[in-house]
Amino acid sequence: MLHTTRTSRRTFLLTSAAAALMVGLTGARRAFAAEPIKTAGIYTVPVEQQWVSRIHKAAVTAQERGDIDYSFSENVSNTDYARVLREYAEAGNTLIIGEVFGAEQEAREVAAEYPEVAFLMGSSFKEDPALPNFAVFDNYIxxxxxxxxxxxxxxxxxxxxxxxxxxxxxxxxxxxxxxxxxxxxxxxxxxxxxxxxxxxxxxxxxxxxxxxxxxxxxxxxxxxxxxxxxxxxxxxxxxxxxxxxxxxxxxxxxxxxxxWHFEPTLDKAIAEVQAGTFTAADYGVYSFMKExxxxxxxxxxxxxxxxxxxxxxxxxxxxxxxxxxxxxxxxxxxxxxxx
The missing domain is CATH 3.40.50.2300 (Response regulator)
Structure with a gap:
């Protein structure tokens, strides 16, 4: 079982409305579109918290337009972070987003175990070419x-x-x-x-x-x-x-x-995953004003x-x-x- 994915009335109505909207607007065209990327968010604080709320908002927006199939866990402790990462990877998610400021080493070790999964993580450290599926970002605002x-x-x-x-x-x-x-x-x-x-x-x-x-x-x-x-x-x-x-x-x-607008950062990662070109990179630049x-x-x-x-x-x-x-x-x- 995945760790504490919150399903509230708000979330249910939001995702249901988004699904109905997508069906109504795109109809048969969805049959020819790429399948939504199964995406997980793992957060150490509530999604209402300032920083994480911007990541969560961008992910919900991407789900509403049909690019990703998004689930998330919040209030995950640093000591539990690696376990939750591993569970989401085992569940078939191909893109995992989150923030690993208090669990850097453990998160990178999990990423090494799942080379087919793209990890996009808030981090105080830079990308490592030896770990090509682990990209980093930060709020360079x-x-x-x-x-x-x-x-x-x-x-x-x-x-x-x-x-x-x-x-x-x-x-x-x-x-x-x-x-x-x-x-x-x-x-x-x-x-x-x-x-x-x-x-x-x-x-x-x-x-x-x-x-x-x-x-x-x-x-x-x-x-x-x-x-x-x-x-x-x-x-x-x-x-x-x-x-x-x-x-x-x-x-x-x-x-x-x-x-802070996380959309440019997430949209770049989604495009790379869709193209099969996701690799270790520093996504911090996509938080700049000119981006x-x-x-x-x-x-x-x-x-x-x-x-x-x-x-x-x-x-x-x-x-x-x-x-x-x-x-x-x-x-x-x-x-x-x-x-």
Whole structure:
């Protein structure tokens, strides 16, 4: 039996509706189309969690258009990850996606046992040519993080910004550094409070950490984790989102967000599997802005509230990022608070 594949009323209705839609729209054409790729997702956190939600969303979208047949497991512990990987491989899945940050070696050992299965995994490490069926990806959304920093830098009055992250790993560090660089474009004297809560999903702890930063003078918070925007909302200050757009939940709080779009990454893998050309590669580039992997969320409720000087710089830098004339630095080192 596969590990805890969640079947909820929401999932049932979604997949049923998608199936009905595909039958209705494509009819006989499906007989000539490639069979959907049997695909599994394995996640160590709930699919509602920011980072994983973007992978899950892209997979559901691919299933709706008939490219994959998708099932998933969530809340899989790192110690159980290899077993679940193996079970999905044994069940006939030909593409397995997930995140192996806490189970790197074990996951690669399983992949070596199933050379006919394509593994596309979030990883802090690079691909290994000796393991040709194991590709890696990461959320390289530093482009949009930098742009969101420009907006934050224009909105802070105290010149003190608080930043709450999960763990100081490359995929978090690079986004924080890019955000900080953007903020300094507007004010080179801005100071930053930086803290990591040691968890990917602990909203109460993130909220508590954010409260301490507000007490210490921060008037804008970088919400890398859930819980930070709650603190900002309660204290009446602003926040900048990460990976997903939460402005609808915090309409008077979240000014801007750097959004991650996993679709370009997954679609590339699907095409390679369909063509029989999937191999070890670094899919990180498909998260770049010029590849459609990241965007700055619409200002929404903050339209007309962001200084025009900042908006002009955002537009100028975004155009330059897209045409390749400006590159946001990728700095994976752990960021620290201003001295």
């Amino acid at each position: 530093q482009d949009a993080s930098y742009l969101s920093g420009i907006i934050a830098g224009s909105m802070t009055e105290s010149g003190n910004i608080g930043m709450v992250g999960g763990f100081p790993i490359p995929e978090v560090n690079r986004l924080m550094h890019a955000f900080m660089a953007g903020a300094r474009e507007m004010n080179p004297d801005i100071t930053f409070q930086v803290s990591f809560i040691g968890s990917w999903f602990d909203p109460p702890k993130a909220k508590e950490t954010a409260f301490a930063m507000i007490e210490n003078g921060a008037d804008i918070l970088y919400a890398e984790r859930f819980g930070v925007s709650d603190a900002a909302q309660e204290k009446g200050i602003l926040a900048i989102g990460n990976v997903i757009d939460t402005q609808a939940d915090y309409p008077e709080t979240v000014v801007a967000s750097a959004i 459609g992997g990241t965007t700055l969320a619409p200002l929404g409720t903050f339209e007309g509230k962001v200084p025009q000087e900042a908006l002009d710089l955002v537009a100028e830098r975004e155009a330059a990022i897209r045409d390749g004339s400006f590159t946001v630095e990728i700095n994976d080192e752990e960021p620290t608070s201003s001295s």
